Amino acid sequence: MDRVEATNSSQKNRRTLNNSFWVKGGYFDYQILFIILVIVLFGVMMVYSSSSYRAVVNGLDSAYFAKRQAIFAALGIVVMIVTSKVNYRYYQNFSMLLMYMSIALSALVFVIGTASHGATRWIPLGPIHFQPSEIAKPAIIIYMAHACVTQSSLLNSIKGIIRLVFLPAVCVVLIGKENLSTAIVCFAIIVVIMFVASPKFLNLLILGLVGVSAAAAAIMLVGYRGDRIDAWLHPETSENGFQTMQSLYAIGSGGLFGRGLGESIQKMGFLPESHNDMIFSVICEELGLFGAIGVIILFVILLLRCRYVANHSPDSFGGLLCTGVITHIAVQFIINIGVVTNTIPNTGVTLPFISYGGTSLVFLLLEMGIVLGVSRQMRPEV
Amino acid sequence: MSDNKSNLFVVHNMHRLSFFIGFVILFSLVVIGRLINLMVIESEKYAGLATAIQERERSIKARRGLIYDRNGTCLASNKPVCSISVIHSQITDAEIVIKTLSEKLDMDEAEIRKRVEKVSSREKIKSNVDKELADEIRKMNLDGVMVDDDYKRYYPYETLASKVIGFTGADNQGIVGIEVWYDEVLAGTNGSINTLTDAKGIEVENKAKNRVEPIPGNNLVLTLDVNIQSYAESKAMEVLQKKSAKRVCIIVMNPQNGEIYALADVPEYNLNKPFELNTASEDETGNTQDKLNKMWRCFCISDTYEPGSAFKVVTAAAALEENVVSENDGFYCPGYRVVDDRRIRCHKVSGHGQETFKEGIMNSCNPVFMDVGARLGATNFYKHLRALGLFEKTGVDLPGEATSIFHKEENVKTVDMAVMSFGQSFQITPLQLMRAVSAVINGGKLVTPHFGLYITDENNNIIEKLEYEEKENAISAETSEKMKYLLDAVVSEGTGGKAYVEGYNIGGKTATSQKLPRGNGKYIASFVGFAPSDNPQVLTLVLIDEPEGVYYGGTIAAPVAGEVFRNILPYMGFEKSVVEEEKKSTDVFIDTVY
Numbered sequence: 001m002d003r004v005e006a007t008n009s010s011q012k013n014r015r016t017l018n019n020s021f022w023v024k025g026g027y028f029d030y031q032i033l034f035i036i037l038v039i040v041l042f043g044v045m046m047v048y049s050s051s052s053y054r055a056v057v058n059g060l061d062s063a064y065f066a067k068r069q070a071i072f073a074a075l076g077i078v079v080m081i082v083t084s085k086v087n088y089r090y091y092q093n094f095s096m097l098l099m100y101m102s103i104a105l106s107a108l109v110f111v112i113g114t115a116s117h118g119a120t121r122w123i124p125l126g127p128i129h130f131q132p133s134e135i136a137k138p139a140i141i142i143y144m145a146h147a148c149v150t151q152s153s154l155l156n157s158i159k160g161i162i163r164l165v166f167l168p169a170v171c172v173v174l175i176g177k178e179n180l181s182t183a184i185v186c187f188a189i190i191v192v193i194m195f196v197a198s199p200k201f202l203n204l205l206i207l208g209l210v211g212v213s214a215a216a217a218a219i220m221l222v223g224y225r226g227d228r229i230d231a232w233l234h235p236e237t238s239e240n241g242f243q244t245m246q247s248l249y250a251i252g253s254g255g256l257f258g259r260g261l262g263e264s265i266q267k268m269g270f271l272p273e274s275h276n277d278m279i280f281s282v283i284c285e286e287l288g289l290f291g292a293i294g295v296i297i298l299f300v301i302l303l304l305r306c307r308y309v310a311n312h313s314p315d316s317f318g319g320l321l322c323t324g325v326i327t328h329i330a331v332q333f334i335i336n337i338g339v340v341t342n343t344i345p346n347t348g349v350t351l352p353f354i355s356y357g358g359t360s361l362v363f364l365l366l367e368m369g370i371v372l373g374v375s376r377q378m379r380p381e382v
Numbered sequence: 383m384s385d386n387k388s389n390l391f392v393v394h395n396m397h398r399l400s401f402f403i404g405f406v407i408l409f410s411l412v413v414i415g416r417l418i419n420l421m422v423i424e425s426e427k428y429a430g431l432a433t434a435i436q437e438r439e440r441s442i443k444a445r446r447g448l449i450y451d452r453n454g455t456c457l458a459s460n461k462p463v464c465s466i467s468v469i470h471s472q473i474t475d476a477e478i479v480i481k482t483l484s485e486k487l488d489m490d491e492a493e494i495r496k497r498v499e500k501v502s503s504r505e506k507i508k509s510n511v512d513k514e515l516a517d518e519i520r521k522m523n524l525d526g527v528m529v530d531d532d533y534k535r536y537y538p539y540e541t542l543a544s545k546v547i548g549f550t551g552a553d554n555q556g557i558v559g560i561e562v563w564y565d566e567v568l569a570g571t572n573g574s575i576n577t578l579t580d581a582k583g584i585e586v587e588n589k590a591k592n593r594v595e596p597i598p599g600n601n602l603v604l605t606l607d608v609n610i611q612s613y614a615e616s617k618a619m620e621v622l623q624k625k626s627a628k629r630v631c632i633i634v635m636n637p638q639n640g641e642i643y644a645l646a647d648v649p650e651y652n653l654n655k656p657f658e659l660n661t662a663s664e665d666e667t668g669n670t671q672d673k674l675n676k677m678w679r680c681f682c683i684s685d686t687y688e689p690g691s692a693f694k695v696v697t698a699a700a701a702l703e704e705n706v707v708s709e710n711d712g713f714y715c716p717g718y719r720v721v722d723d724r725r726i727r728c729h730k731v732s733g734h735g736q737e738t739f740k741e742g743i744m745n746s747c748n749p750v751f752m753d754v755g756a757r758l759g760a761t762n763f764y765k766h767l768r769a770l771g772l773f774e775k776t777g778v779d780l781p782g783e784a785t786s787i788f789h790k791e792e793n794v795k796t797v798d799m800a801v802m803s804f805g806q807s808f809q810i811t812p813l814q815l816m817r818a819v820s821a822v823i824n825g826g827k828l829v830t831p832h833f834g835l836y837i838t839d840e841n842n843n844i845i846e847k848l849e850y851e852e853k854e855n856a857i858s859a860e861t862s863e864k865m866k867y868l869l870d871a872v873v874s875e876g877t878g879g880k881a882y883v884e885g886y887n888i889g890g891k892t893a894t895s896q897k898l899p900r901g902n903g904k905y906i907a908s909f910v911g912f913a914p915s916d917n918p919q920v921l922t923l924v925l926i927d928e929p930e931g932v933y934y935g936g937t938i939a940a941p942v943a944g945e946v947f948r949n950i951l952p953y954m955g956f957e958k959s960v961v962e963e964e965k966k967s968t969d970v971f972i973d974t975v976y
Contacts, residue, residue, distance in 0.1 A: 053580070196398045249435070251420045252428020265436045269581025289421040296410050307403050311396050319396050326399070330406045338409070341416045 023087050029309065029375040035302045036353070036368055040077070040361070042295075043279075043354035044070050049261060050282040051275035051356060053268045065275055065356055072358035076365030083369025084376065088318055091370070095146040098139035099167050105132035106174035133175045133182040134363040140168045140186050141193070141324030141367070148197035149317045155198040161207060165190055181349045185331050187211060192327040193320050232345035243278070244342050246271045250281040251292075251341065258288030275356040277348050280340040295354075299333050309375045318374040325367040328352075437576045443532050444570030446554050447599030449547060449561075451608045452643075452835060454842075457547055458561070458653075460533040464516030465509035468498050473526030483507055483527070486519055509552045510534045535561075537653035543611050544650040545680035546604075546780065546833060557656075558678050560604065560833060563779050567837055570599030600845060603836040605641035610634055610950050614646040621942055622648050625929035631682050631812060632946060637820035637912060637921040640829035640850060642778075643950075651677050681927070684782045686809035690895030691746045691935070692910045693805030693815070697755060698743055698868065699822045700766035702861045706757040709864065711739045719749040721800040726752065729894075743868050744876030746892060746936075748804045755803025760794040763802070769856045770818040770828065777830040777851060778813055786810040805893065812908075816923055819910055821856040822865050823889065823918045828853040870915035873940075880940035881911045883948045885958025889915035890943065892935035897928070904928050909939035913947050914956065922946055 048066030055064040109123060109132055123130045147154075147164050154160030168190050176183030191208060227240045235241035235248065250266035253259065264285045267274040274282055284292045303326055310322030329352045336351040338344035350357055352364050420428060449458035466487065473479055476498050483498075484491040487508050497505040509532060511519075520529040535550040548559020555569070556562030573596030618630040634644040651660045659673055668676075679685070701707045717733030718725050728734065728748040734741070742750030755763065767773060767788070775783045787809040789798055801807040813831050821828045830850035837846040869889035872878040878890045890911025897904040907926040912918040924939040924946070932938055952958070 192399075192402055195402070196395060199395070245431075248420060248428050249432035251417065252425050253432045254421050255425050255429070256422060265578060265580075266432065270435065284417065284421065289417055292417050292421075293414055296414060300407055300410060303403055303406060307399055310399055313396075316396075319399075323396075323399050323402075327402065330402070334406055334409045334413070337413045341413055341420065343413055343416050 021087055021090055022085055023373065023376045024085070026376045027378060028084070029305070029372055032302065032305050032309070032368065032372060032375065035298060035305065036080070036365070037077075039298055039302070039353045040073050040365075042298075043361075044073055045261075046279055046283055046354055047275050047356045049286065050264065050267045050279055054275065057269070068358065069356055069361070072361045073365075076362040079362055080365040080369035080372065083366050084372035086369075086373055088321060088370060088373045088377075089315075091142045091321070092146045092150075092317065095139075095143045098135075099143040099171065102132070102136040102139040103167070103171045103174065106136060106171055108132065109178065131357075131359045133179055133186075134359045136171050136175060136182075136186060137189065137328050138363060138367055138370070140171065140189055141321060141328065141370075143168060144190055144193040145317055145320035145324055148193060148320055149315075152197065152199075155194060156200060158206065161194065164194070181335070181347045184215070184335070184347070185328060185349065187215075188331040189324050189327045193324050196323045197316070197320055228345045228347070232342060235342055240346075243272050244346060247278055247281040247340050248342060250278075250285040254284040254286070254288045254292070256289050258284070258286045258291055261286050273348075277336065277350055277355065278340060279355050280337055280351050283354075284340075296337065299329070299352075303330055306371050309371055309378060312378040313374050314377045314379045318377065322371050322374055325371050328367060329364070436578055438579050439574050439576050440530075442573035442575060442594075442596045443530075443554070444572045444596035445533055445598040446535065446550070446570060447568035447601045449568070450601060450603045450838075451606045451611070452603060452641075453607060453609075454603075455608045456538060457543065457604065457606070457608070459536050459538065461536045462513050463509075463532050463534040464511045464513060464520075465506060465530050465532045466511055466516065466519060467504050467506040467528045467530070469504050469526050469528060470498070470500065471526075473498060475525070479524050479527055482519070482522065482524060486515060487511065504528070539608070539612075540652045540654055541650040542608065542615065543606055543645065544653050545647040545678070545682075546606065546645050547653060548678070549653045549656040558782075559680070559780060560602070563781055564602050564834060567602055568599040571597040573597070598840055601838045601840070601842060602834060603838060604833050605636075605643065605835045606645070606833060607643045609953060611644040611646065613949055614644040614946060615648060615650065617942060617945055618646040618648040621926060621929075621938070625926060625931065625938060627926050627930070628928040629681060630927065631923070631925040632942070633682055633812065633816055633923045633925075634946065634950065635816055635820070635831055635921045635923075637816075637824045637829070637918045638827075639852075640817070640820070640831045641835070642831055642833055643920070645680070645682060645833075647681050680780065680782070682812040682923075682925070683778060683780050684784050684811075686784050686787060686811050687906055688806050688808070688895045688898070689810055689812075689815050690805040690893035690906070690908070692819075692891045692893035692908055694743060694746065694751055694803075695822055695865065695869065695891050695910070696767070696770060696772070696818050697751055697758070697763070697803045697805075698739075699770075699857050699861055699865050700763055701754045701758050702864055703766060703857050704758060704762050706762075707739050707754050709738065709740045709868070713737055713739065713742055713747070713750045713753055715742075715745075715747050715749040717749075719752045719800070721752060721756075721797050722795075724797055726797075726800060740868055740871060743891075744871050746872075746877050751803040752800040755799050756796070758799075758803075760791055760799050763799065764788075764791045764794075766857070770821050771853075771856070772810055772814055772818055776811070776813050776817045777832075779832050779834045779848075783813075784811050786814055805895065812923055812925055815910065816921060819891075819912070820921055822862060823869070823912055823921070825859045825862045826855050826857045828856040866915055866918070869912075873911065873915075877936040878909065878911065878940050880936060881909060881944040881947070883913070883944050883951070886913050886947060886951055886956070887915040887959070888913045888944075888947060889918070890940070892940055894933060894935045905933040907933050907935040907937075907939045909935050909943045911940070911943045911947070913951060914959075919956065920947070920950065920954065 044066060047069045048063055051065035052062040056062050112123060123132055151164060154164045172183050172186045175186060191211060231238040231240035231244055235244040246266060250271055264282045266285055267282050271278050271281055283295060306322055306326045310319045313319035313322060332349050332352045335347065335349040339346050350360055353361065446460055448456055450456055468479065480491060480495050480498050484494050489508065494507060497507055516529050533554060535554060546559055548561040549557055550561050551557045556565035573594045576592040614632040614634060618632045621627065622630045630648050632644065632646040635642045649660050657674065660677055714736055715728055715734035717731050718727045734745050734747045737745065737747060772786055775785055798807055817831055829852050832850050834848040836844045836848065839845050866889055869891060870887055873881050873888045873890050877892045881888055881890050888911055890909055893908045895906045897906060907929055908924060910923045912921045922943050924942045926939055929938055
């Protein structure tokens with residue numbers, strides 16, 4: 001790909017296609033596409049490895065979970081490609097609508113949601129179960145990016161900031177009622193977008209401190225979350241340390257080069273959520289330290305490439321959109337690997353693109369489509 | 383597009399995004415550090431902990447070593463059996479398991495239910511199950527029921543040398559006899575196999591690893607000779623029945639090195655069914671366990687008795703050694719001797735009259751020995767008892783050996799000394815007597831009576847020759863020579879005449895011991911004899927416990943010893959000597975007892 005040509009064409013696009021819904025042709029960031037494909041395919045493979053035992057035990061086809069994941073991956077990639085062709089500026093028109101929709105769906109969960117693992121997070125939608133908190137993340141990204149661009153003056157005062165974040169905050173609270181982990185991710189997205197957009201550090205610092213102390217208070221006040229702290233500090237003795245210890249056993253068994261693909265023992269019923277929140281443990285056990293570092297490097301490269309797109313966005317809205325997506329992926333990524341290695345207290349967050357979960361994968365790929373859409377209109381480096 | 387503002391407004395602090403990315407990279411580095419710690423530095427710890435929950439060790443039983451007699455005849459072998467156990471977590475239908483096992487194994491349903499319902503990793507239901515029966519259960523493929531191959535001890539000769547060999551328990555561990563003394567030699571080392579299991583404890587197929595092969599136990603070759611042993615047992619049984627005795631023991635030993643060729647202690651019991659009482663023990667009092675213990679007990683090693691006149695061998699040897707008497711010293715027996723204020727009778731109430739020391743031994747005359755004992759004195763007597771190993775255990779390689787009971791040397795009064803000189807007022811084991819007599823006749827060497835000869839490997843190659851302690855100069859060679867001559871005279875001319883065997887020179891001494899308390903009318907008749915008398919190679923002790931009717935050692939025990947010699951000496955390769963003239967006059971001495 002010839003960079004000069006690409007930027008030329010994107011400038012041309014900007015001129016000519018500025019107001020159209022579809023962005024035709026132009027630059028396409030194959031680097032991001034390539035990394036995404038590698039991560040997603042690797043994810044399907046690891047889902048197969050880590051879920052086949054569970055599938056067989058439950059009387060299902062050994063590839064049951066892997067097949068479902070593969071179908072969602074294919075669907076997600078189509079969604080990503082299509083989304084990348086959409087002129088991202090159009091999203092501004094829907095930012096309010098999406099926000100209200102997210103709030104409504106998050107509230108709806110309480111009415112018609114189905115429970116799983118002791119928390120009500122799902123809305124049955126035909127044959128699949130739809131997790132409304134997933135749609136909240138892109139909605140909040142778009143809303144915040146739009147708000148910070150159009151009402152940037154609000155960022156100058158605490159009062160303004162409160163006005164700015166009011167709607168997303170309602171959404172986060174609704175989600176947080178049932179799903180603290182997703183609420184934390186959403187909260188992080190809001191904070192990081194404002195951090196990047198705000199001309200002033202101080203306000204954000206205050207906001208950040210308030211947020212952190214609120215989170216700390218929430219953890220201390222809610223009983224079972226306090227137990228998690230104990231399980232984090234003393235996993236070997238704590239009653240709730242079982243899952244953490246199983247994860248550490250898996251990681252420790254991996255050694256430098258791992259047991260080999262498909263050879264994990266811990267996935268055989270020892271490790272809860274082996275194909276889900278704890279998939280990184282299975283990666284460590286089967287592929288060893290080098291495999292684990294490889295996965296971390298893939299994510300870092302992806303994030304750096306997205307940052308490149310953000311920095312070369314033709315406008316701040318595109319930049320902030322990318323910032324939101326980066327935050328979403330990065331926060332889930334660090335929380336997941338942090339939990340699995342017991343670096344931070346246990347909270348159930350999936351590893352983006354790799355953990356089993358259809359809704360999550362499709363929406364993550366949709367967000368990547370947004371970033372790819374911004375990349376089509378990148379401006380040349382100054 | 384309605385809102386074009388954003389096109390004109392470019393955020394100037396996009397570089398702040400780099401702070402965030404930087405933070406993410408920093409956090410990733412922390413996690414990588416943590417991973418290096420977990421996967422490299424502490425890898426062993428966590429992998430070990432993981433292994434502990436993932437693996438289950440199953441042991442592979444080692445074959446127990448075989449026991450052979452000195453000719454290579456197998457006395458104890460193994461036959462394949464199975465043990466059956468249940469694994470709680472794998473049982474899918476407990477009721478069927480309980481029902482099937484109780485039917486097949488003929489066990490109480492409640493008993494099996496208790497074990498099936500117990501939450502443990504593995505609960506044993508029954509061991510030593512017949513192979514065919516176990517295979518039937520194995521074929522039924524019941525979830526949670528494990529059938530493991532095992533060995534069961536099997537004794538082809540059943541009762542032969544039962545008190546010596548002993549038997550093993552449910553885990554093939556020795557319980558009594560040679561089986562427990564040589565348990566470490568015979569046991570071998572169990573192997574193990576680590577199988578990987580999933581969280582429910584179900585073994586993961588084809589993931590077995592770390593198989594440690596079992597090391598079979600070594601074989602043991604005994605000094606016993608099946609032919610001598612079975613002859614001794616049949617002879618003992620014959621006497622037992624004829625004399626309605628409580629027990630008859632026949633020990634055949636090599637006095638030169640302590641190898642025991644036979645130790646019959648009838649009634650014997652069936653080693654394949656050690657928990658079934660034999661007929662003799664059913665009359666015993668006490669609970670079943672006491673009865674069993676009595677049945678398994680080897681009298682010759684675990685019990686003491688008053689040796690009686692047989693002990694005159696020791697007294698005579700001590701006296702000769704101390705030069706307080708010589709062969710032709712004159713003595714007079716009026717039929718009793720008064721010691722202090724006590725009148726101690728000779729067995730011949732009318733008295734032996736004038737006699738030499740040699741005749742005193744031949745006649746087993748108590749007054750002669752009381753005189754000799756008095757000349758000897760307690761200090762010298764005890765010195766020689768000690769030298770002949772009578773204050774210590776013989777060191778025989780069987781468990782449960784008893785120790786002798788003697789007066790303290792400083793407490794021995796004149797009366798005690800007089801009585802001890804002819805074998806009363808103290809207790810020793812039959813084997814201690816054998817050992818002391820061996821030293822007297824073999825030139826003064828105190829041997830260790832023993833059963834273990836060699837330890838051999840699976841292919842019967844000798845790994846170790848078992849060595850036993852020998853102490854030289856327990857008495858002088860000169861005294862030993864004299865004693866052989868004197869004891870030969872006991873058989874050829876004296877009370878031991880009934881032990882005489884044509885064509886062989888046999889030495890020996892009779893004894894009739896009263897059982898305590900005195901005057902209960904119970905006796906132990908015995909005879910200790912050896913052949914050939916000039917170069918003793920076989921020492922035999924015959925001991926008849928509580929015979930009915932005639933109870934004199936010379937009358938009932940000596941002929942048994944004679945029979946034993948008559949049969950085993952040719953078998954052992956001792957030629958009859960050609961000199962065979964004067965004998966037949968033995969009949970003359972038959973009336974004399976003692």
